[in-house]
Amino acid sequence: MQKVIIPEIADKQTDHYLTKKGYEVLTVTNPDEATILATAPDVAGIMMFVSPFPNELYAKLPRLKVLARYGVGYDSIDVDYAATQGVWVTNTPGANAISVAENAVTDIMMLSKRSFEVSTLMRQGKLSKAKGIFGHELAGATVGIVGYGHIGQAVAKMLSGFGVKTLIYNRTKRPTEFGEYVDLDTLLKQSDYVTLHIAATEQTTHLIGEKELNMMKPGASLINLARGSVVDEPALISALKSHQIASAALDVFDTEPLPADSPFYQLDNVFLTPHTASNTVEAGQNMAFGAAKMIDAVLSGQTPKWAVNSPQL
Known part of the structure; x- marks a missing residue:
């Protein structure tokens, strides 16, 4: 069973969508570097908020295949470097x-x-x-x-x-x-x-x-x-x-x-305001479902619809 790390709020917003898809879902408050490493170094997919994802982190996560942004911007992730590590980066355009x-x-x-x-x-x-x-x-x-x-x-x-x-x-x-x-x-x-x-x-x-x-x-x-x-x-x-x-x-x-x-x-x-312009029930659900579907697409062997890079697989 492949492990995925997602924010707790996103798990609730999607009514446990990824669990129902058969993944081992590990929920955290905010998936930053320290939390990811402490939770599951063998994680396959992560739903990201806006915390930075350092390039050095990929070597510590050997099974990682996808970083799915809960939102639109992805400037906290070096998407080109992620591609060299064989990791898809996705976002949720229009969701918020x-x-x-x-x-x-x-x-x-x-x-x-x-x-x-x-x-x-x-x-x-x-x-x-x-x-x-x-x-x-x-x-x-x-x-x-x-x-x-x-x-x-x-x-x-x-x-x-x-x-x-x-x-x-x-x-x-x-x-x-x-x-x-x-x-x-x-x-x-x-x-x-x-x-x-x-x-x-x-x-x-x-x-x-x-x-x-x-x-x-x-x-x-x-x-x-x-x-x-x-x-x-x-x-x-x-x-x-x-x-x-x-x-x-x-x-x-x-x-x-x-x-x-x-x-x-x-x-x-x-x-x-503290980066809360997209904080509505509707936008949250759209972003959470969109990111969850991108994780499922990658981990089930499909090409994600909203990819922002092209991994070297």
């Missing part, structure tokens, strides 16, 4: 698109109304100051979407009912009725809200840095639900402190969880 897109639109609305600031002041008993804050209507604003995969497309569709102008930056111009394709500089200069939904790659590391932030309007806001590496954090902190841009909503960071001494905690113009 609606949930993340809804969170992006929610963040845009919160920033436009300055809801977080108002609520914080009210909790502090500063009612007069809270009542003195005025937000903006979203109607008539320009929203720039950076990255037009499943999530970016869902954001554009959702925003189509708000009366906004939507600008899109993406390397591939997919057909759309919900926005206009422009270059990144144009998007940054014209947008009132810039929302990031682009994959983390070497090419997109610090895609938004000091230069790009300086292009944005002083009243503009940045929303990042992609990956922390897409934004130059020190540059963003500086831009928020100096009010080079008005505000930000961040769900992802260079270091996760966000360190307790991060300057972001001291800023009143940034809304922070």
Whole structure:
């Protein structure tokens, strides 16, 4: 019986799908390096959250055949190196698109109304100051979407009912009725809200840095639900402190969880969430089932539908 390690929550979300398929399922809270080694060095398949999977770990897991990401991004795994070790890496494209897109639109609305600031002041008993804050209507604003995969497309569709102008930056111009394709500089200069939904790659590391932030309007806001590496954090902190841009909503960071001494905690113009944009019942089930099916496909000798590498078998 082949062993698989999966997060406990995923086992519940799939109603023990892999156990019913005949695998020895070992559940853990979070499958990081130490947990994997302590649980089953002879594991054949692992369902991964976002913990890093070091290249040195493959030699310690001789029976490993598949790493299935519970989610879309796979930047915590060197997929090319995994291929040289004969290990498939898969993800679950589109599984969390609606949930993340809804969170992006929610963040845009919160920033436009300055809801977080108002609520914080009210909790502090500063009612007069809270009542003195005025937000903006979203109607008539320009929203720039950076990255037009499943999530970016869902954001554009959702925003189509708000009366906004939507600008899109993406390397591939997919057909759309919900926005206009422009270059990144144009998007940054014209947008009132810039929302990031682009994959983390070497090419997109610090895609938004000091230069790009300086292009944005002083009243503009940045929303990042992609990956922390897409934004130059020190540059963003500086831009928020100096009010080079008005505000930000961040769900992802260079270091996760966000360190307790991060300057972001001291800023009143940034809304922070701990990488939870896909935390809905529906997205969780979609991601868990998708990843479980990829594990079963590989371990039963099939080619996984959502492979992101091509192992040398």
